[in-house]
Amino acid sequence: MSRLDDVRAAMGRAGVDALWVSAPANVRALTGFSSGADGKVLVLAGEATLYTDARYTVQAREESSVPQHIARPPETYEHAAERVRGLRVGFEAEHLTVAGLEDLRAHWDAALVPTRGLVEALRRVKTAQEVAAIREAQALADRVFGEVRPLIRAGVREIDVALALELGLRRAGAEVGFDVIVASGPRGAMPHGVASERVIEDGDLVTVDFGARLRGYHSDMTRTVAVGTPSEEMRRVYNAVLEAEEAAVAAVRPGVTGGELDALARGILERHGLGEAFAHSLGHGVGLNVHEGPGLRKGSEDVLEPGMVVTIEPGAYLPGVGGVRIEDLVLVTEGGHEVLSRTPKENV
Incomplete structure (x- = not known):
């Protein structure tokens, strides 16, 4: 299984349909994108998307193992909104800021569920x-x-x-x-x-x-x-x-x-x-x-x-x-x- 497959299994155990990944190390672990501080990842049952901005267009294309969407907020949230409508979406409670959570609530018609250590637990065992x-x-x-x-x-x-x-x-x-x-x-x-x-x-x-x-x-x-x-x-x-x-x-x-x-x-x-x-x-x-x-x-x-x-x-x-x-x-x-x-x- 790939690490994304492991994440999806963990999402199932956590009772969420999607996961919004904001911790820089977790972004890198799931995509290979080395500027994780300027990226987010949306993981769904059948797809994953790396969100970053135009400064990283070339870098993201070269490094990321998942498709990329190049945009800045609020367009980032609007693009993801279509994919998460009606879903239970986990977010990383230890990493997402209060302001970031408020932005998600403003743009998404979804149930937002705090998660802790979901990706970190998978990263303990190294490839x-x-x-x-x-x-x-x-x-x-x-x-x-x-x-x-x-x-x-x-x-x-x-x-x-x-x-x-x-x-x-x-x-x-x-x-x-x-x-x-x-x-x-x-x-x-x-x-x-x-x-x-x-x-x-x-x-x-x-x-x-x-x-x-x-x-x-x-x-x-x-x-x-x-x-x-x-x-x-x-x-x-x-x-x-x-x-x-x-x-x-x-x-x-x-x-x-x-x-x-x-x-x-x-x-x-x-x-x-x-x-x-x-x-x-x-x-x-x-x-x-x-x-x-x-x-x-x-x-x-x-x-x-x-x-x-x-x-x-x-x-x-x-x-x-x-x-x-x-x-x-x-x-x-x-x-x-x-x-x-x-x-x-x-x-x-």
Whole structure:
């Protein structure tokens, strides 16, 4: 079955006859159109249409796997109105704005039904082509990190490391997937400590979290590296996080839940007295969005399936002292898993 066929089956389960798709990543997933922020998709039982404007006439024709209608609102809504009259039309409640919903109500003689996560649930399991794109993005990021690693030394600003990573990704033909995190010394206690002008010092641990976006698909990896000789306490924290990370990666396989993996890693950190220092979930899915399902967090009942790509990224953060996070990108396979991130984890 194609992804559109899967969407139609999901529409049936949701009790809707049509679906108005407005989330950019979902637009791209269903059509291949790479400017999803400027597109919408109407999915019906027997057809699908991509709506975008004249700036994208050529691009939409080249990229979209479904027919296109080139127009701006309100003509967009008027064109779709003929197709949805009298139908129950699902809309993406987490993405459609209030103004957008009011526009649909003004132009359509249809019952508008909110839906949540209908397309996102289908996107959790990647196609072979999607896995190949993510694999290539991660290989590119590994290569760039290897090139930049010698720059991470005392006397260098965090922002200079981030800029080198961003430039490396661009030169390699990728986009920067998200704001690069470079957090050194005490700033390592901030899980989302984007690069600052702080100068890296001897004895610092430096956490680097970055990813490439290639043909729309993301990679995501974190490494914490030592500059000089860190304190005994931070070495202890590093090795505890590494133990938790490696145990959770080893446990990735079909049938395990995100909550079970989170509990495994969290339990190890708790035994090291770092349970409260683990301030976020264990991981998440990666694809057209850098954060998507499944969720690997406390209590998550999301079940891993072959074809899912997830992160495993435990961390421990000590305010005023520093922090450690180690993250791998992992493909769930029929027989277990494959680690896509190949950058070595350093001994500290």
